[in-house]
Amino acid sequence: MVNALSLAARIHAEVPADESPETTEGYEGFYHLASMKGTVDRADMHYIIRDFDRKQFEARKRKMMEIAKKVGKGLHPDCYIELVIEDSYYNMREKVVEHPHILDIAQQAMRDCDIVPDMKPIRGGTDGAQLSFMGLPCPNLFTGGYNYHGKHEFVTLEGMEKAVQVIVRIAELTAKQQ
Template identity: 45%
Template sequence: MNAIDRFMKYIRFDTQSDEESDTCPSTGKQKVLGAALAEELGQLGLHNAHMDEYGYVYGWLPASVGYEGVPCMGLIAHMDTAPGVSGAGVRARIVHYEGGDIVLNEEKGIVMSASEFESLAKYKGQDLIVTDGTTLLGADDKAGVAEIFAAVEYLLQHPEIPHGRIAVAVTPDEEVGQGADHFDVEGFGAAVAYTVDGGELGELEYENFNAASARVSIHGVNIHPGSAKNKMKNALLLAVELANMLPPAETPAHTEGYEGFYHLTALSGDESGAELRLIVRDHDRTAFEARKDYLRRLSAYLNDKYGAGTVELELSDSYYNMREQIEPHMYLIHRARAAMEAAGVTPVEVPIRGGTDGARLSYMGLPCPNLCTGGVNFHGVHEYIPAGALETMTQVLVNLVKAE
């Protein structure tokens, strides 16, 4: 089964993760796909193919005869899809794109506009896998799963291609920042690894944001508005006041490349109590720490202004820039460049404006840069992937693991 067929099969599984859950995996439905993937690895002939209690899928392909001394390399993808958009009942189709807009759903009037989604222009003449406009597609990261599994099958069908031991893993809950929480690095057995979890064909990434999440609780005083003068502390207004003190030009909508940001993701409550949730991002570690300190100073200022205990701030680091862990192993980047070029792909090294399992795994003793899948417009109903990218990345992975 090629990567395209695998991908179309995997996206039929609803594996949406849940950031509010305190279980692992965060949604039980991820284990449904996990069990199917473990069975598939076993049928392919990988050793110790299994899904553990947390929903992680593992297996490994033995080294070619005479290459047992080559350090084990890992290939990792994740099975879950983003919480923000439904991944249930995905209805995908392949369209041959010849330019212009793509009507995703004629009945509902959902269109992917060529003027709004300028990336479409580069794919004129190619077959694109698209949604029906009511769900995301799931290329993030079922495309990575499909490409890894297809590459492993290709190696099994072509024993003349020499390779060392190859460890394969599929993780749950990457989209909610928990994909490495229970990863068995020691049991995985790889010296180094790659996550296959990036965007457009050619992307090669070994630096990412430092990331933290913030929860701000506002404790107000609610009094009947008829007698509230000099007594009421409207928690919603205080929450808005805090949000307005964040630098307006330092949001995701106004930043790119290496520029960091504050991102307000939720605001809820009433006069008595309110809560803000934010994420904080910056590639530079010093600037990252300064951003967190700014939130602390905002909270202290509002407590001075409105009374101690009015504002409570909880900050939690999520992951760090993998670059400092990858730099001692830059041969991984050189190897990935060569693997892409051998498949006719021009490598494009870009900073990740987000994170991957690889960022955390790199700090857990497993250096792990990130490779593209070929997908575009992740996390939304306009997500798509060129069918040819799935096949090309399969060849890139074969080139990558080939013993030199």
Template identity: 40%
Template sequence: MKYVQIDTQSDASSPTTPSTSKQKNLGKILVEELLAIGISDAHLDEHGYVYATIASTTEKTVPVICFCSHMDTSPDSSGENVKPIVHRNYQGEDLVLPDDNNIVLRLSEHKDLKNQIGNDIITASGLTLLGADDKAGVAEIMEAATYLMQNPQIKHGTIKILFTPDEEIGRGVDKADLKKLGAEFAYTMDGETLGSIEDETFSADGAKLVINGVSAHPGFAKGKMESAIKILADVISSLPKDRLSAESTSQKEGFIHPVGISGTAEQAEASFILRDFDNDLLKAHGETLDSIVKEVMISYPKSTYTLTIKEQYRNMKEVLDKYPQIMANGIEALKRAGLTPVTRSIRGGTDGSRLSFMGLPCPNIFTGGHAFHGKQEWVAIQDMVKAVETIVHLAQVWEERA
């Protein structure tokens, strides 16, 4: 409740790290709280990352594990003046958010609400997102850290904590100092449904298309003008609609998705995200986009284009399959928390995607949050408690199996 009221929205247009200085406001509070529970090395660096160490309580040599969550919230919906509300003892009723009665959480639209009867649901008030993505994860790590510090009789190895900025804009680990962190394996607490653990993400590329048209005075443009805006519109409208689109795909299906357009008659540009679980298919999506552009450009012989495709992140399963103990220990911890583990694939990415390829293998564990990035975002307190229990059990499992 405290963390979500601190505005930490990231900004993709900003060149700085963190992209917004206000993210450090939460980082400073987290450091103060970590120091207060006795974690003496907790600190916030100049880039907005929080590092901390829970010392080992065992004589065994145990791999150093890290728990990681991101502090920023999505730019997709306002994170300013968040007013969290606890709906006690949920009984399946519609949850009408008080500051905008048009924002309603209905059992028919949020399927996991059927598993929350009797639980306590946290939402925002209807004007903002809640920020459970990923302040639920932050809160769970902080709660588990507090519990472990208060109960030194629990046997565990050295545990590292990492809170990152700018995950929502794809820059969450750009400035992470993994040498300083000193962990061998990690878990992001950034998932969704109770009991889920995720070892697979999309592979992701970003594409930028620039159309160079031919501008002319509109009053005398006949036979001369080739509007870059209209060319770009033709490209967008030529994208597949019943396949390869975000709106028409699910499960393991990839897509080509336009995320931004701008321009004039002389020059216009669009940005796209390309996604698939299979790297070869991902490459094929880029080739499909290029072929669509080429086909459109035939009708505009005086105009030119450039299409630039850059790697963003890759499917972390490629790395995690080399270290089966990470998932095995995670699944055991979920079972000890009384849960039925569900291994899932993420139709998206996490900090763990890039951390895995940077040498820190890192699957993703549930936080209990739902409907991320929008005003209907919610989380159940009881699910968050189970996430805390999972973290504590994970620490113990790694020690026992060392």
């Protein structure tokens, strides 16, 4: 008998502990165990893998495959590890940088609204990432929110109002270019 929860723990122990969201920052990629549930006979783990560089992103996926093979080596044939990798987000930067005028317009709109543009990497997946890879390059703009995806997530009315002002100004600047 092989305990599925023990296998799950062994898999997670092989994931580089120094490459998690809480130990990385800026442009460093990470592995994030988002959920884990199971019983003695079945365990499910869901990881989010992020990286700013496509080659490093692919290397992270290969690392997960290597971990699954290593932990699964020598298991009874009725016991197996199934690894499913689904790409949900790529880093939008690789699509947005092909259209620098988009960033120029967004930065000008911010300045016009008395906001100092602060360009920094976004470590999560966004709707803009999906749209960028569907042919509509979308830089990530602020929304007025803070502490995303945590129990202390919140948004300010003032921040949302400023975000709307910037979006309207982007539309105005874009219309002038047409």
